[in-house]
Amino acid sequence: MPRTGTGVRVAIYRLLQEKGYSPEQATVLTQAYEFVLASLELSDRADPITELIAKKIDEIFAAGERNVLNIHDRAIQELGATIRQRD
Numbered sequence: 001m002p003r004t005g006t007g008v009r010v011a012i013y014r015l016l017q018e019k020g021y022s023p024e025q026a027t028v029l030t031q032a033y034e035f036v037l038a039s040l041e042l043s044d045r046a047d048p049i050t051e052l053i054a055k056k057i058d059e060i061f062a063a064g065e066r067n068v069l070n071i072h073d074r075a076i077q078e079l080g081a082t083i084r085q086r087d
Contacts (some may be wrong), residue, residue, distance in 0.1 A: 003045075007012060010045045010050070011033075011045070011050045011051040011053070011054035012029060012030055012033040012050075012057070013030075014028060014029070014053045014054075015029075015054045015055070015058055019058070022033065025061070028061065028066055028068055028071070029057055029061055030057065032057050032060075032061075032068045032071035032072050032075065033053065033054055033057050035069075035072045036053050036057065036072050036075050036076060037050065037053065039072065039076065039083050040053075040076075040081055042077045042085065043086070053075065056075045056078060056079055057071055057075050060074050060075060060078070062069065
């Protein structure tokens, strides 16, 4: 189970373990999670917002979405987040 430098279990992996997803499902969820964190420039995996992001991604996945890009876009939108444009 991946942990941060402080020993905190990463939110998405904790959720995956609790839900018992297949390896294929876990791959989709993990890719979407990492994509959202990168888009929001969140590098601290112990930040409490990462738990909200993991739960939102799981909610979207549970509703039937399986495309990583679509999960990313919906998560950003439904969380009301803004992606900063780079120059």
